[in-house]
Amino acid sequence: MLDPLAEVVALLQPTASSSKVVSGAGAWRIRRLDVGEPFYCAILEGGCRLAVAGQAPQNLQMYDFLLIPSAHDFTISSLQPMATEAADTQPVEIRPREIRIGTQGIPADVQLLVGHCTFGSPDRALLVSLLPQLLLVRGERRLTTLVELVTQEARGQRPAREVILAHLLEVLFIEALRSTSNTAASPGLLRGLGDERLAAAIRRMHEDPGQPWTVMQLAKEAALSRSTFFERFKQALGMAPMAYLFTWRMALAKNLLHGRDATIAGVAHQVGYSSGSAFSVAFTRYTGSTPGCYSRKESMY
Incomplete structure (x- = not known):
């Protein structure tokens, strides 16, 4: 796990x-x-x-x-x-x-x-x-x-x-x-992991980021209703569940694009996109750079 x-x-x-x-x-x-x-x-x-x-x-x-x-x-x-x-x-x-x-x-x-x-x-x-x-x-x-x-x-x-x-x-x-036991100090991952129900959903997102998760599926992992899960997650982490999943996928994608053998299609599949083009649109919107340009730039350092 x-x-x-x-x-x-x-x-x-x-x-x-x-x-x-x-x-x-x-x-x-x-x-x-x-x-x-x-x-x-x-x-x-x-x-x-x-x-x-x-x-x-x-x-x-x-x-x-x-x-x-x-x-x-x-x-x-x-x-x-x-x-x-x-x-x-x-x-x-x-x-x-x-x-x-x-x-x-x-x-x-x-x-x-x-x-x-x-x-x-x-x-x-x-x-x-x-x-x-x-x-x-x-x-x-x-x-x-x-x-x-x-x-x-x-x-x-x-x-x-x-x-x-x-x-x-x-x-x-x-x-x-x-x-630390002071998990209520400010919203964030630590506070989310301190909530047993939310922790189950967060771990599933990290175990399988390529899964086409929905809020309903994640709520089921947390054994909560959809509305309760959504509000509880947002309050604990400071962002909505799908926003967390998106930003985590983009962080993983950036890390994967550092690899010499990384392909856009391969990275897209690993972070939950059915096609390289769909991933490219999302990545460009998030970073301001296409995956190909980002990978080439990072390989220079």
């Missing part, structure tokens, strides 16, 4: 870009205005405060793990408050990949392991939209261990480094996603 969550993470193709240990003391505040990069943070010692634009601030403590799949505007600060008008803290690099913030010359009262990564998928915007906007997992020491392994591997130059990093990041993301 296919695991939709694992499939989405694998298609995202996460790659480590940077990681560092951050130690802090006294009062401090760091604001990040990122451009949609995935951000993760593990609290190794002490505690701090997180404020994400549009969400209520919350305190983080030792062994908490934070994952923001697409970070834009967030602030991490000390539990000791700073004046609102005070300037943000300037981090000091005390050695490569080790950062000190707050009051210098006194013992640190908090230590964080933070990192950014990138998603190599050509359809990362769609795939990220299926994930919660923020995940906070509390008390899972194995996540901290995974982050430490990612950091150690990223710093070293050992054989097969990139392969190991890719697998570690996939495990890290999957572990974070399945460990």
Whole structure:
């Protein structure tokens, strides 16, 4: 049986870009205005405060793990408050990949392991939209261990480094996603999979995307009436069932078109289209490029 969550993470193709240990003391505040990069943070010692634009601030403590799949505007600060008008803290690099913030010359009262990564998928915007906007997992020491392994591997130059990093990041993301119990935070795949009835239909879509599914057939898989299934699915995932199926098929098609031996007719069949021409029309409408042009462009990189 296919695991939709694992499939989405694998298609995202996460790659480590940077990681560092951050130690802090006294009062401090760091604001990040990122451009949609995935951000993760593990609290190794002490505690701090997180404020994400549009969400209520919350305190983080030792062994908490934070994952923001697409970070834009967030602030991490000390539990000791700073004046609102005070300037943000300037981090000091005390050695490569080790950062000190707050009051210098006194013992640190908090230590964080933070990192950014990138998603190599050509359809990362769609795939990220299926994930919660923020995940906070509390008390899972194995996540901290995974982050430490990612950091150690990223710093070293050992054989097969990139392969190991890719697998570690996939495990890290999957572990974070399945460990969270806060599935009602925002609509997305995780929330849908948290609903036993909807999960049955989602898994069937992923197991057999080439099947000519209808809402009625999917509702039957979920053991719900058509209307109840439709509304429940839309509320949980933020999109209608057939919209989810269409966008998932297009994400698979993009991935399949990367293959050297891929044919338009073959890809069309795998993602549920009876003819190459019908698939070409749908793919062009979705991407703005024909399957042939897309495949040729991607093969150049």
